[in-house]
Amino acid sequence: MTPRKLKAACEELARRDIALERAYRVVRVPEWRKGDATYAVLAKMIAYQQITTKAATTIWGRVEDFLGEVTPEAVLACDQEALRACGLSRPKLAHLNSIAEAVVSGALNLERVAAAEIDSARAEMLAVRGIGPWTADLFLLYAARNMDAFPAGDVGLMEAHKRLGGYTTRMTNKEFSDWAERWRPYRGVAAHLLWGWLNAERAKTGQPPA
Incomplete structure:
Protein backbone atom coordinates (compact mmCIF):
# COMPACT_ATOMS: atom_id res chain seq x y z
CA MET A 1 0.00 0.00 0.00
CA LYS A 34 -2.19 0.19 11.75
CA GLY A 35 -0.95 -2.58 14.02
CA ASP A 36 1.72 -5.25 13.91
CA ALA A 37 1.05 -8.84 12.86
CA THR A 38 1.61 -10.14 16.38
CA TYR A 39 -0.18 -12.20 19.00
CA ALA A 40 -0.37 -9.12 21.24
CA VAL A 41 -2.38 -7.18 18.65
CA LEU A 42 -4.74 -10.11 18.13
CA ALA A 43 -5.14 -10.64 21.88
CA LYS A 44 -5.95 -6.96 22.36
CA MET A 45 -8.70 -7.21 19.76
CA ILE A 46 -10.23 -10.08 21.73
CA ALA A 47 -10.02 -8.14 25.00
CA TYR A 48 -11.74 -5.09 23.50
CA GLN A 49 -14.76 -6.94 22.13
CA GLN A 50 -18.29 -6.24 23.41
CA ILE A 51 -17.33 -3.76 26.15
CA THR A 52 -16.78 -0.02 26.18
CA THR A 53 -13.47 1.37 24.98
CA LYS A 54 -12.86 2.91 28.40
CA ALA A 55 -13.37 -0.38 30.23
CA ALA A 56 -11.31 -2.31 27.67
CA THR A 57 -8.42 0.15 27.93
CA THR A 58 -8.35 -0.29 31.70
CA ILE A 59 -8.45 -4.08 31.47
CA TRP A 60 -5.80 -4.26 28.76
CA GLY A 61 -3.53 -1.97 30.77
CA ARG A 62 -3.76 -4.40 33.68
CA VAL A 63 -3.00 -7.33 31.37
CA GLU A 64 0.12 -5.59 30.05
CA ASP A 65 1.25 -4.70 33.57
CA PHE A 66 0.73 -8.28 34.74
CA LEU A 67 2.44 -10.02 31.82
CA GLY A 68 5.09 -7.43 31.05
CA GLU A 69 5.15 -8.46 27.38
CA VAL A 70 2.04 -10.03 25.90
CA THR A 71 3.25 -13.15 24.13
CA PRO A 72 1.59 -16.53 23.63
CA GLU A 73 4.22 -18.15 25.84
CA ALA A 74 3.60 -15.66 28.66
CA VAL A 75 -0.17 -16.21 28.53
CA LEU A 76 0.13 -19.99 28.61
CA ALA A 77 2.70 -19.99 31.45
CA CYS A 78 1.08 -17.46 33.77
CA ASP A 79 -1.27 -17.90 36.73
CA GLN A 80 -4.59 -18.06 34.89
CA GLU A 81 -6.72 -16.83 37.76
CA ALA A 82 -4.40 -13.86 38.25
CA LEU A 83 -4.70 -13.05 34.55
CA ARG A 84 -8.49 -13.31 34.74
CA ALA A 85 -8.42 -10.97 37.74
CA CYS A 86 -7.21 -8.26 35.37
CA GLY A 87 -10.83 -8.10 34.21
CA LEU A 88 -10.98 -10.68 31.44
CA SER A 89 -14.10 -12.82 31.22
CA ARG A 90 -13.66 -16.59 31.26
CA PRO A 91 -14.58 -16.92 27.55
CA LYS A 92 -12.06 -14.24 26.56
CA LEU A 93 -9.36 -15.87 28.67
CA ALA A 94 -10.13 -19.20 27.01
CA HIS A 95 -9.84 -17.55 23.60
CA LEU A 96 -6.50 -15.97 24.46
CA ASN A 97 -5.23 -19.40 25.47
CA SER A 98 -6.54 -21.25 22.42
CA ILE A 99 -5.02 -18.65 20.10
CA ALA A 100 -1.74 -18.77 22.04
CA GLU A 101 -1.67 -22.56 21.69
CA ALA A 102 -2.25 -22.30 17.94
CA VAL A 103 0.58 -19.78 17.55
CA VAL A 104 3.03 -21.82 19.64
CA SER A 105 2.18 -25.05 17.79
CA GLY A 106 2.48 -23.37 14.40
CA ALA A 107 -1.13 -24.04 13.46
CA LEU A 108 -1.52 -20.26 13.23
CA ASN A 109 1.40 -18.38 11.73
CA LEU A 110 0.63 -14.67 11.86
CA GLU A 111 3.48 -13.66 9.55
CA ARG A 112 2.20 -16.13 6.97
CA VAL A 113 -1.33 -14.83 7.46
CA ALA A 114 -0.22 -11.23 6.95
CA ALA A 115 1.47 -12.11 3.66
CA ALA A 116 -1.21 -14.44 2.30
CA GLU A 117 -4.06 -13.84 -0.13
CA ILE A 118 -7.08 -12.66 1.84
CA ASP A 119 -9.30 -15.73 1.53
CA SER A 120 -6.58 -18.21 2.58
CA ALA A 121 -5.44 -15.86 5.36
CA ARG A 122 -8.98 -15.58 6.65
CA ALA A 123 -9.49 -19.36 6.49
CA GLU A 124 -6.34 -19.99 8.56
CA MET A 125 -7.49 -17.56 11.23
CA LEU A 126 -11.09 -18.83 11.38
CA ALA A 127 -9.83 -22.39 11.94
CA VAL A 128 -8.62 -21.31 15.40
CA ARG A 129 -11.09 -21.42 18.28
CA GLY A 130 -11.68 -17.91 19.58
CA ILE A 131 -11.18 -16.09 16.28
CA GLY A 132 -14.43 -15.09 14.61
CA PRO A 133 -15.04 -13.35 11.27
CA TRP A 134 -14.99 -9.81 12.75
CA THR A 135 -11.69 -10.39 14.57
CA ALA A 136 -10.08 -12.02 11.53
CA ASP A 137 -11.15 -9.21 9.21
CA LEU A 138 -10.02 -6.52 11.63
CA PHE A 139 -6.61 -8.18 12.04
CA LEU A 140 -6.18 -8.43 8.28
CA LEU A 141 -7.24 -4.81 7.90
CA TYR A 142 -4.91 -3.39 10.54
CA ALA A 143 -1.97 -5.78 10.83
CA ALA A 144 -1.79 -7.09 7.27
CA ARG A 145 -2.77 -3.71 5.74
CA ASN A 146 -5.04 -5.63 3.36
CA MET A 147 -6.98 -3.14 1.24
CA ASP A 148 -9.86 -5.58 0.77
CA ALA A 149 -10.30 -6.83 4.36
Whole structure:
Protein backbone atom coordinates (compact mmCIF):
# COMPACT_ATOMS: atom_id res chain seq x y z
CA MET A 1 0.00 0.00 0.00
CA THR A 2 1.26 3.48 -0.92
CA PRO A 3 -0.39 6.93 -0.53
CA ARG A 4 -0.83 7.02 -4.29
CA LYS A 5 -2.61 3.64 -4.37
CA LEU A 6 -4.76 4.64 -1.43
CA LYS A 7 -5.83 7.87 -3.13
CA ALA A 8 -6.61 6.03 -6.38
CA ALA A 9 -8.72 3.51 -4.45
CA CYS A 10 -10.67 6.31 -2.72
CA GLU A 11 -11.40 7.97 -6.05
CA GLU A 12 -12.57 4.70 -7.56
CA LEU A 13 -14.86 4.00 -4.61
CA ALA A 14 -16.28 7.53 -4.82
CA ARG A 15 -17.31 6.75 -8.41
CA ARG A 16 -19.01 3.51 -7.39
CA ASP A 17 -21.08 4.58 -4.37
CA ILE A 18 -22.69 7.93 -3.52
CA ALA A 19 -22.24 7.28 0.21
CA LEU A 20 -18.50 6.82 -0.24
CA GLU A 21 -18.32 9.83 -2.53
CA ARG A 22 -19.82 11.94 0.26
CA ALA A 23 -17.42 10.44 2.80
CA TYR A 24 -14.46 11.13 0.51
CA ARG A 25 -15.47 14.77 0.20
CA VAL A 26 -15.10 15.12 3.98
CA VAL A 27 -12.28 12.70 4.79
CA ARG A 28 -10.19 12.82 1.62
CA VAL A 29 -7.47 10.12 1.89
CA PRO A 30 -8.01 8.53 5.32
CA GLU A 31 -5.28 7.68 7.77
CA TRP A 32 -4.88 3.89 7.83
CA ARG A 33 -5.37 2.20 11.20
CA LYS A 34 -2.19 0.19 11.75
CA GLY A 35 -0.95 -2.58 14.02
CA ASP A 36 1.72 -5.25 13.91
CA ALA A 37 1.05 -8.84 12.86
CA THR A 38 1.61 -10.14 16.38
CA TYR A 39 -0.18 -12.20 19.00
CA ALA A 40 -0.37 -9.12 21.24
CA VAL A 41 -2.38 -7.18 18.65
CA LEU A 42 -4.74 -10.11 18.13
CA ALA A 43 -5.14 -10.64 21.88
CA LYS A 44 -5.95 -6.96 22.36
CA MET A 45 -8.70 -7.21 19.76
CA ILE A 46 -10.23 -10.08 21.73
CA ALA A 47 -10.02 -8.14 25.00
CA TYR A 48 -11.74 -5.09 23.50
CA GLN A 49 -14.76 -6.94 22.13
CA GLN A 50 -18.29 -6.24 23.41
CA ILE A 51 -17.33 -3.76 26.15
CA THR A 52 -16.78 -0.02 26.18
CA THR A 53 -13.47 1.37 24.98
CA LYS A 54 -12.86 2.91 28.40
CA ALA A 55 -13.37 -0.38 30.23
CA ALA A 56 -11.31 -2.31 27.67
CA THR A 57 -8.42 0.15 27.93
CA THR A 58 -8.35 -0.29 31.70
CA ILE A 59 -8.45 -4.08 31.47
CA TRP A 60 -5.80 -4.26 28.76
CA GLY A 61 -3.53 -1.97 30.77
CA ARG A 62 -3.76 -4.40 33.68
CA VAL A 63 -3.00 -7.33 31.37
CA GLU A 64 0.12 -5.59 30.05
CA ASP A 65 1.25 -4.70 33.57
CA PHE A 66 0.73 -8.28 34.74
CA LEU A 67 2.44 -10.02 31.82
CA GLY A 68 5.09 -7.43 31.05
CA GLU A 69 5.15 -8.46 27.38
CA VAL A 70 2.04 -10.03 25.90
CA THR A 71 3.25 -13.15 24.13
CA PRO A 72 1.59 -16.53 23.63
CA GLU A 73 4.22 -18.15 25.84
CA ALA A 74 3.60 -15.66 28.66
CA VAL A 75 -0.17 -16.21 28.53
CA LEU A 76 0.13 -19.99 28.61
CA ALA A 77 2.70 -19.99 31.45
CA CYS A 78 1.08 -17.46 33.77
CA ASP A 79 -1.27 -17.90 36.73
CA GLN A 80 -4.59 -18.06 34.89
CA GLU A 81 -6.72 -16.83 37.76
CA ALA A 82 -4.40 -13.86 38.25
CA LEU A 83 -4.70 -13.05 34.55
CA ARG A 84 -8.49 -13.31 34.74
CA ALA A 85 -8.42 -10.97 37.74
CA CYS A 86 -7.21 -8.26 35.37
CA GLY A 87 -10.83 -8.10 34.21
CA LEU A 88 -10.98 -10.68 31.44
CA SER A 89 -14.10 -12.82 31.22
CA ARG A 90 -13.66 -16.59 31.26
CA PRO A 91 -14.58 -16.92 27.55
CA LYS A 92 -12.06 -14.24 26.56
CA LEU A 93 -9.36 -15.87 28.67
CA ALA A 94 -10.13 -19.20 27.01
CA HIS A 95 -9.84 -17.55 23.60
CA LEU A 96 -6.50 -15.97 24.46
CA ASN A 97 -5.23 -19.40 25.47
CA SER A 98 -6.54 -21.25 22.42
CA ILE A 99 -5.02 -18.65 20.10
CA ALA A 100 -1.74 -18.77 22.04
CA GLU A 101 -1.67 -22.56 21.69
CA ALA A 102 -2.25 -22.30 17.94
CA VAL A 103 0.58 -19.78 17.55
CA VAL A 104 3.03 -21.82 19.64
CA SER A 105 2.18 -25.05 17.79
CA GLY A 106 2.48 -23.37 14.40
CA ALA A 107 -1.13 -24.04 13.46
CA LEU A 108 -1.52 -20.26 13.23
CA ASN A 109 1.40 -18.38 11.73
CA LEU A 110 0.63 -14.67 11.86
CA GLU A 111 3.48 -13.66 9.55
CA ARG A 112 2.20 -16.13 6.97
CA VAL A 113 -1.33 -14.83 7.46
CA ALA A 114 -0.22 -11.23 6.95
CA ALA A 115 1.47 -12.11 3.66
CA ALA A 116 -1.21 -14.44 2.30
CA GLU A 117 -4.06 -13.84 -0.13
CA ILE A 118 -7.08 -12.66 1.84
CA ASP A 119 -9.30 -15.73 1.53
CA SER A 120 -6.58 -18.21 2.58
CA ALA A 121 -5.44 -15.86 5.36
CA ARG A 122 -8.98 -15.58 6.65
CA ALA A 123 -9.49 -19.36 6.49
CA GLU A 124 -6.34 -19.99 8.56
CA MET A 125 -7.49 -17.56 11.23
CA LEU A 126 -11.09 -18.83 11.38
CA ALA A 127 -9.83 -22.39 11.94
CA VAL A 128 -8.62 -21.31 15.40
CA ARG A 129 -11.09 -21.42 18.28
CA GLY A 130 -11.68 -17.91 19.58
CA ILE A 131 -11.18 -16.09 16.28
CA GLY A 132 -14.43 -15.09 14.61
CA PRO A 133 -15.04 -13.35 11.27
CA TRP A 134 -14.99 -9.81 12.75
CA THR A 135 -11.69 -10.39 14.57
CA ALA A 136 -10.08 -12.02 11.53
CA ASP A 137 -11.15 -9.21 9.21
CA LEU A 138 -10.02 -6.52 11.63
CA PHE A 139 -6.61 -8.18 12.04
CA LEU A 140 -6.18 -8.43 8.28
CA LEU A 141 -7.24 -4.81 7.90
CA TYR A 142 -4.91 -3.39 10.54
CA ALA A 143 -1.97 -5.78 10.83
CA ALA A 144 -1.79 -7.09 7.27
CA ARG A 145 -2.77 -3.71 5.74
CA ASN A 146 -5.04 -5.63 3.36
CA MET A 147 -6.98 -3.14 1.24
CA ASP A 148 -9.86 -5.58 0.77
CA ALA A 149 -10.30 -6.83 4.36
CA PHE A 150 -13.72 -5.76 5.59
CA PRO A 151 -15.44 -6.24 9.00
CA ALA A 152 -18.95 -6.31 7.54
CA GLY A 153 -20.68 -6.66 10.90
CA ASP A 154 -19.24 -3.43 12.28
CA VAL A 155 -22.22 -1.37 13.46
CA GLY A 156 -20.35 1.92 13.03
CA LEU A 157 -19.71 1.19 9.36
CA MET A 158 -23.33 0.24 8.74
CA GLU A 159 -24.60 3.36 10.52
CA ALA A 160 -22.22 5.65 8.63
CA HIS A 161 -23.26 4.13 5.29
CA LYS A 162 -26.94 4.50 6.14
CA ARG A 163 -26.57 8.17 7.02
CA LEU A 164 -24.31 9.02 4.09
CA GLY A 165 -26.54 7.18 1.63
CA GLY A 166 -29.69 8.83 2.96
CA TYR A 167 -31.35 5.50 3.80
CA THR A 168 -34.16 5.35 6.36
CA THR A 169 -33.08 2.02 7.86
CA ARG A 170 -29.74 0.36 8.45
CA MET A 171 -28.92 -2.73 6.43
CA THR A 172 -28.66 -6.14 8.08
CA ASN A 173 -25.23 -7.74 8.35
CA LYS A 174 -25.91 -9.90 5.29
CA GLU A 175 -27.31 -7.02 3.24
CA PHE A 176 -24.32 -4.86 4.10
CA SER A 177 -21.87 -7.66 3.31
CA ASP A 178 -23.58 -8.24 -0.05
CA TRP A 179 -23.57 -4.50 -0.77
CA ALA A 180 -19.85 -4.27 -0.01
CA GLU A 181 -19.09 -6.76 -2.78
CA ARG A 182 -19.31 -3.85 -5.23
CA TRP A 183 -16.35 -2.24 -3.43
CA ARG A 184 -13.90 -5.09 -4.09
CA PRO A 185 -10.89 -5.08 -4.08
CA TYR A 186 -10.98 -1.95 -1.90
CA ARG A 187 -13.45 -2.86 0.85
CA GLY A 188 -10.86 -2.04 3.51
CA VAL A 189 -10.44 1.42 2.03
CA ALA A 190 -14.23 1.86 2.09
CA ALA A 191 -14.18 0.94 5.79
CA HIS A 192 -11.59 3.64 6.49
CA LEU A 193 -13.60 6.24 4.58
CA LEU A 194 -16.73 5.39 6.58
CA TRP A 195 -14.87 5.37 9.90
CA GLY A 196 -13.18 8.64 9.00
CA TRP A 197 -16.51 10.31 8.24
CA LEU A 198 -18.13 8.89 11.38
CA ASN A 199 -15.30 10.17 13.57
CA ALA A 200 -15.50 13.61 11.94
CA GLU A 201 -19.20 13.69 12.86
CA ARG A 202 -18.50 12.51 16.41
CA ALA A 203 -15.82 15.18 16.83
CA LYS A 204 -18.40 17.88 16.13
CA THR A 205 -20.22 16.95 19.34
CA GLY A 206 -17.13 16.19 21.41
CA GLN A 207 -17.58 12.42 21.31
CA PRO A 208 -14.54 10.11 21.33
CA PRO A 209 -13.59 8.44 18.01
CA ALA A 210 -15.20 5.13 17.10
